[in-house]
Amino acid sequence: MSMGMVWAILGAALSTALAGIGSAWGVGIAGQAAAGVVSEDPDQFAKVLLLQLLPGTQGIYGLLVTFITLSRIGILGGTQITDTHTGMMYFFACLPIAIVGLISAYHQGKTSVASIGLVAKKPDQFGKAMLFPAMVETYAILSLLVSILAVTNI
Amino acid sequence: MAIVEMQKLSICANKKHRKKVLETLQNLGVMEVDTVHIDDPDLKKMDTASMRNTFVKSAESFDRALKLLAVYAPENRKGIAALNGRDPVARAKLSQVVDDRQKYLDDMTQVLHADKEMTECRGNITKDETMIAALSPWLKLGVPLGFTGTKTTAALIGTLPDPITDDALYAQASAGLEEPVCVSAEVISSSNEMTCISVLCLKRDEARVEENLRTIGFARPAQLADGIPRELTATAETDIEAQKKKISELESEIASFGKEREEFRIAADYYRTRAEKYKLLGTIPQSEKCFFLEGWVTKDKADRVAKLLTERYGALVETEKKADDEMEPTVLHNNRFSEPAEAILESYGLPQHGRVDPTCIMSIFYVIFFGMMLSDAGYGILMFITCAILLKKYTNMDSGLKRMLKLFFWCGLSTTFWGFMYGGFFGDAIDTVAKTFFGCTGDTILKPLWFEPLSNPMRLLVWCMLFGVIHLYTGLGIKGYEMLKSHDVKGFICDIVSWYMFLTGLIFLLLPSDLFASISGMSFHFPAFVGQLSKWVTIIGMVIILLMSGRGRKNWALRIALGAYDLYGVTSWLSDVLSYSRLLALGLATGVIANVINLMASMFGGGVVGAILFVVIFIFGHLLNIGINALGAYVHTNRLQYVEFFGKFYDAGGRPFKPFHTEDKYIEIKEEQVL
Numbered sequence: 001m002s003m004g005m006v007w008a009i010l011g012a013a014l015s016t017a018l019a020g021i022g023s024a025w026g027v028g029i030a031g032q033a034a035a036g037v038v039s040e041d042p043d044q045f046a047k048v049l050l051l052q053l054l055p056g057t058q059g060i061y062g063l064l065v066t067f068i069t070l071s072r073i074g075i076l077g078g079t080q081i082t083d084t085h086t087g088m089m090y091f092f093a094c095l096p097i098a099i100v101g102l103i104s105a106y107h108q109g110k111t112s113v114a115s116i117g118l119v120a121k122k123p124d125q126f127g128k129a130m131l132f133p134a135m136v137e138t139y140a141i142l143s144l145l146v147s148i149l150a151v152t153n154i
Numbered sequence: 155m156a157i158v159e160m161q162k163l164s165i166c167a168n169k170k171h172r173k174k175v176l177e178t179l180q181n182l183g184v185m186e187v188d189t190v191h192i193d194d195p196d197l198k199k200m201d202t203a204s205m206r207n208t209f210v211k212s213a214e215s216f217d218r219a220l221k222l223l224a225v226y227a228p229e230n231r232k233g234i235a236a237l238n239g240r241d242p243v244a245r246a247k248l249s250q251v252v253d254d255r256q257k258y259l260d261d262m263t264q265v266l267h268a269d270k271e272m273t274e275c276r277g278n279i280t281k282d283e284t285m286i287a288a289l290s291p292w293l294k295l296g297v298p299l300g301f302t303g304t305k306t307t308a309a310l311i312g313t314l315p316d317p318i319t320d321d322a323l324y325a326q327a328s329a330g331l332e333e334p335v336c337v338s339a340e341v342i343s344s345s346n347e348m349t350c351i352s353v354l355c356l357k358r359d360e361a362r363v364e365e366n367l368r369t370i371g372f373a374r375p376a377q378l379a380d381g382i383p384r385e386l387t388a389t390a391e392t393d394i395e396a397q398k399k400k401i402s403e404l405e406s407e408i409a410s411f412g413k414e415r416e417e418f419r420i421a422a423d424y425y426r427t428r429a430e431k432y433k434l435l436g437t438i439p440q441s442e443k444c445f446f447l448e449g450w451v452t453k454d455k456a457d458r459v460a461k462l463l464t465e466r467y468g469a470l471v472e473t474e475k476k477a478d479d480e481m482e483p484t485v486l487h488n489n490r491f492s493e494p495a496e497a498i499l500e501s502y503g504l505p506q507h508g509r510v511d512p513t514c515i516m517s518i519f520y521v522i523f524f525g526m527m528l529s530d531a532g533y534g535i536l537m538f539i540t541c542a543i544l545l546k547k548y549t550n551m552d553s554g555l556k557r558m559l560k561l562f563f564w565c566g567l568s569t570t571f572w573g574f575m576y577g578g579f580f581g582d583a584i585d586t587v588a589k590t591f592f593g594c595t596g597d598t599i600l601k602p603l604w605f606e607p608l609s610n611p612m613r614l615l616v617w618c619m620l621f622g623v624i625h626l627y628t629g630l631g632i633k634g635y636e637m638l639k640s641h642d643v644k645g646f647i648c649d650i651v652s653w654y655m656f657l658t659g660l661i662f663l664l665l666p667s668d669l670f671a672s673i674s675g676m677s678f679h680f681p682a683f684v685g686q687l688s689k690w691v692t693i694i695g696m697v698i699i700l701l702m703s704g705r706g707r708k709n710w711a712l713r714i715a716l717g718a719y720d721l722y723g724v725t726s727w728l729s730d731v732l733s734y735s736r737l738l739a740l741g742l743a744t745g746v747i748a749n750v751i752n753l754m755a756s757m758f759g760g761g762v763v764g765a766i767l768f769v770v771i772f773i774f775g776h777l778l779n780i781g782i783n784a785l786g787a788y789v790h791t792n793r794l795q796y797v798e799f800f801g802k803f804y805d806a807g808g809r810p811f812k813p814f815h816t817e818d819k820y821i822e823i824k825e826e827q828v829l
Contacts, residue, residue, distance in 0.1 A: 041350055050785060057786055064746045068608070076753070127501025127792065134793045139433075141731070141790075143740045145615070150740060 004087025005073065005080065011094030012069040015147065019062025019101025019140075026055025026109025033113040037120040047119050047126050051112045054133040058097075058105035061144040065097045068151050086154065093150035096143035104143075108136040157511045157808075160482040161456035165447040165470035172445050175433055175467050181348065181823070183815030184459060186483055187449040189437050197439035202432040209429035212259065218421035219265040220415065226405050227412030237544060239551040243420055248823060252419040253459025258414065258421045265411050268404045271558040272698075275397040275404070280389040282397075289390075291343040291350045292375075292383040300380045304573050305331075308360035308368060310353040312374040317344045318351070326370055327353050337363065350375075386572025419820035426817035434814060450483055450811070478571065482507050482806035492517040494561035497554065502796050503806020510632050512804060516795055517564075519625055523794055524565040526618075527740035527787035529607075530748060531573025532580035533780050538566030550822070565787075576741065577602025580776055590756040592767065607742055614738050616674050622734030623661070625794070626727070629802030630654070636803070648705060652698035657727060696721065730798045736790050744783045751775030 034048035067076070069090055074080035081087045115129035163185070167175050179185050231238060246498035251258065292299060295311065310327075318326070324339040331337065337359070352373075355363045364372070381389075409417075439446050451459050476482060484504040487531040488494050488511075494519035505511050528534065541563035545556065573579060579600055587677040607614045633764040634650035637643075662684065664670050671677040704716030755771035758764040818822065 034209075037492070053782065054789065055786055056782065057743075060743060060747060060782060063750070064743050067746055067750050100829050108453075125501075127498070130789055131793060131796055134789045135797075137790075138733065138736070141736045144743075145735050148611055149615075152608070 002080075002082050004082060007084065007087030008069060008073045008081055008090035009075070009113050011091035011098075012066045012073075015065040015069070015094040015098040015101070016059075016062045018098040019105065020059040022102035022105030023056050023059030025064075026058070026105040026112065027052060027109075029109045030055060030112035030116065031115040037116055041120065041123075044119060044123055047123065048116050051116050051119065051130065051133065053150070054112050054137070055105045055108040057137060058101040058108070058140045061097050061140060062101050063117040063142065065094055065147045065151060067108070068148060069094060072151065072154075090151065093147055093154060095147075097147040098141070100143035101140055104136055104140040108133045108140075111136050144154075156487055157505060157509070158485040158487045159453040160450045160485070160507070160811075161453045162474040162476055162480075162482070163449060163451055163460060163797055164472050164474050165449075165457060165463060165469050166444055166471075167447075167463070167467055169440065169443055169445055171467040171469070172435075175447075175463060175469060178462070178466070179814055180427065180431055182459070183813045184455050185449040185451045185814055187434055187447055187814045189439060189446070189448055191448060191477060191480070192439050194439065197441055199439060200436055202436035203681055206429050206432040206436070209425045209432060213422050213425035213429060215266060216262055216418050216425065219262045219411075220418050220422065220820075222265055222269050222408055223412055223415050223418070227415070229407040229412075229415065237548040237551050239548065239555075240421065240818060240820055241416070242550060243416075243821040243823055248420055248424070248821075249404050251417050252424055252515055254417075255421060255424070258417050259507065260420070261411055262418060265408050268407050272404045275401050279394050279397045282394045286387050286390050289383045289387050291345065291348070293387065294342045295350075295352060295383050296382050298350075299375055300382060302352070303357065303360075307354055308357050308363075309371070310355070310360070310364055311351075312367075312372050313348040313350055314367075314373075315371040316802060317349050318370070323351055323353070325439055327355070327366055329366050331355075331359055331362060336618075341569070361375070421815070423818045423821050426819065430814075430817045444681075448816070452485055454637065468511050481809055483811035485811045486513060488513050488517075491564065494557040494564070495520055498792060498795065500810070502800060502804075504808030504810055505806065506808045509808075510636055510803075512632060513798075515628060515632070516799065517725045519565045519628075519799065520561075520791055520795060521568045522621075523737060524787050524791045525568030525570075525572040526621075526737045528565070528569040528744055528783055529572040529576050529741040529789060530578040530580065530744050531570045532578075532583065532776070533744070534566045534569030534571070534573050536566075536780065537569060537784070538563050541566060562593055563639050572741075575602060575604040576745065577606050578745045578748065580772075581750075581752050583747060583748075583752050583772070586752040587755050587768075590768070591760050593760075607738065607745065611738060611742065612674050613676070615678065615735055618734045618737040621737065622731045622798070623657075625734070625799055626730055626802055628638070629799045629804075633803035646706075648698055648702035652695045652702070654701060655691045655695030656724070659688045659690075659695060660724075662688035663692060679828055701741050730801070733798055734794065736794070740783070740786055740790060743786070744779065747779050748776065748781070751779060789827075 030052040034052045037048050038045050070076045072078035073087075073090060081090070111133045115132050118129045119126055165175070171537075179187070201393050224604050258600045262296075297311075299310065299311060301309050301311060318341060320339060323341060324337060327339045328335045328337040336356045338354040340352050341351055344350075353363060353367065385769065461576035463469040463471050484507065486499070486504070488496060492514040497511050498520065499505075499511075499513050499516065525534070528537075541559045544551075545559050545563070551559075577598070577600055582598070582600075585594075585598050585601045588599055605613065630650060630653060637646040637650065662680070665678040666680055666685065699721050700714060700717035702717070704713035707713045707716065751772065755768045755775065756764075
């Protein structure tokens with residue numbers, strides 16, 4: 001096992017771990033707000049549940065990059081890495097979704113909290129409320145894309 | 155694909171037909187009544203607030219009674235409650251309920267009264283239980299708690315904070331008393347918190363004994379019911395039994411009204427509708443003999459409404475011109491495919507009259523983009539079949555829900571299409587199954603019709619951006635169409651054509667460049683004249699934008715500066731186009747996660763156990779994946795429409811059409827067609 005493999009697996013692990021932490025954090029704070037709304041108005045359950053789930057996607061994106069990485073470095077397929085610098089390349093390729101996933105999921109969670117408040121006051125404005133958290137997610141999608149493109153082209 | 159034309163009607167009718175006219179309009183539900191524009195000081199308005207409040211209260215009481223019925227006489231309804239929609243009710247049934255409404259009001263009051271009594275009973279039970287708990291340490295006491303003694307003896311009944319034995323208590327109580335000591339001391343019960351004692355002594359010693367006891371913290375009990383504790387407890391227990399029996403009687407009394415549930419529902423809606431009518435009535439200007447109404451109707455129904463009111467009630471109905479400060483409400487009409495997408499448009503905002511209704515164009519892009527993001531044939535098939543079954547089975551469901559399901563039906567079809575294009579059927583399920591259980595080791599069985607995204611993401615990214623450019627160009631085109639419609643040819647050339655030229659030219663300059671080839675791995679070779687042409691087209695477009703964007707300004711320096719600023723807007727085009735990369739990212743996400751699920755499911759190998767675990771993990775995992783990715787696809791398709799597409803041309807600002815109609819929460823009147 002070369003040092004390159006260590007680097008690559010570190011990157012793969014971080015992308016699921018950090019993005020997952022972010023999503024858990026975001027979904028967590030949004031869930032608290034959602035539970036508060038449902039305690040007052042149980043009819044809003046479906047709507048606030050959707051809003052709560054929105055910050056959950058970063059964790060999935062992290063998992064995605066991990067899986068693609070693992071399937072290229074000889075863990076789930078592909079060929080083993082023998083040199084250190086290829087491994088480091090995988091590591092850095094994983095960083096965008098790891099870091100942006102963590103931070104954007106947290107902020108998306110906060111935006112979801114605000115949107116849940118909006119739905120509580122004006123249930124008919126659900127379409128608009130959903131859009132605000134989705135805006136934050138754009139940057140997670142961009143970093144996911146960069147990570148995927150980088151990993152698949154190493 | 156259009157905004158329905160509206161017609162303003164003004165109605166004047168004899169007061170004796172007032173009730174009938176209003177009821178007809180309410181049942182038809184086609185007119186948005188608006189009386190603010192009639193102001194004549196001679197016309198008076200009725201005060202209907204108190205009547206209205208009575209009706210609202212009745213409706214709310216029926217709602218409460220129905221909630222109680224749902225608890226004590228649960229209903230057995232087939233299927234999923236949320237999909238059932240409102241109950242269809244024949245008009246004859248409605249009039250029967252309306253005629254007997256006094257009976258139902260009484261029954262409803264009885265239900266609510268029973269509930270109130272039940273609350274009281276529960277209160278009594280709690281009171282009894284508290285008393286039993288408080289008396290439990292005193293059960294061994296044979297005299298009432300308030301017992302103070304006989305003619306010659308004094309009783310000291312109370313509590314001490316710390317545990318004590320009978321002997322110690324006796325010693326403490328009798329300390330310093332003259333002989334013969336006549337004291338009887340007894341510990342009744344002892345617990346961590348307190349010790350209950352009873353001490354008997356001669357009346358003359360009472361002060362002294364009490365003093366002795368006080369030094370170790372003696373306190374008389376807080377006021378409890380007077381009586382022997384054991385008897386009091388027994389009485390309370392019988393009372394609890396009685397109250398419980400009463401509660402169950404009351405429960406069955408409420409449940410006995412379960413058969414009137416339908417009537418209660420009808421009555422609730424009847425009172426709500428009546429409250430709404432009185433609300434309107436309060437705003438209607440009336441003279442001594444007549445009353446006046448104004449309102450909006452869709453143009454195709456205007457004549458028929460007018461004819462109906464004239465023939466039946468001799469009303470005078472005139473068509474009116476729209477006043478300058480008025481805005482007609484917006485009603486959309488679209489074909490069967492696009493109609494469900496109106497909901498998406500509505501949640502952004504309706505278009506104003508005179509503008510374009512983008513629903514039809516949007517719905518096409520919506521369905522395509524949704525399919526690209528979910529992009530799995532298996533998920534798509536599951537989705538459209540589920541929607542089709544639900545739509546077929548629950549014909550009576552709420553119209554909003556119906557529209558949503560119809561939209562997802564089309565999205566499911568599109569998802570299936572894109573799934574086969576990308577070669578995804580529950581991820582790589584077919585190959586995994588073949589490999590794990592049948593030992594096939596060949597090529598992939600389900601080959602993509604187009605290409606597999608993961609093997610060449612850059613190629614798909616370029617395609618996604620191409621779709622983005624088409625989407626955005628369409629948006630710009632709609633803006634151009636609106637400009638042409640209002641005969642603004644100059645604006646059309648300066649703001650629309652110039653941008654088309656500028657952007658298209660730029661794209662054609664970029665395509666053959668080395669930079670593009672090295673990024674995308676595709677190389678384009680155009681003949682030399684295309685390069686020249688696109689260079690000049692770009693420059694002309696750029697010059698038009700630079701010179702003409704600020705054409706409203708006299709000052710040329712300012713005008714050029716504004717033009718340059720507008721030109722800078724090309725960066726927003728760049729970011730808009732890049733935003734379509736989510737089509738790729740979300741498409742990849744679905745496919746790869748589906749593969750991960752298949753991989754996990756097949757980890758247990760072949761054989762019976764492997765097959766069972768495979769099925770369990772497969773079902774659970776893919777359901778989860780459908781849920782989370784369908785949500786993602788829905789949210790991000792909306793975003794592409796709202797932010798990128800609408801950003802190019804659309805500003806809502808239309809007013810939704812709110813016709814005066816029956817307020818039906820539970821029922822739906824089956825109407826004979828009048829219009």
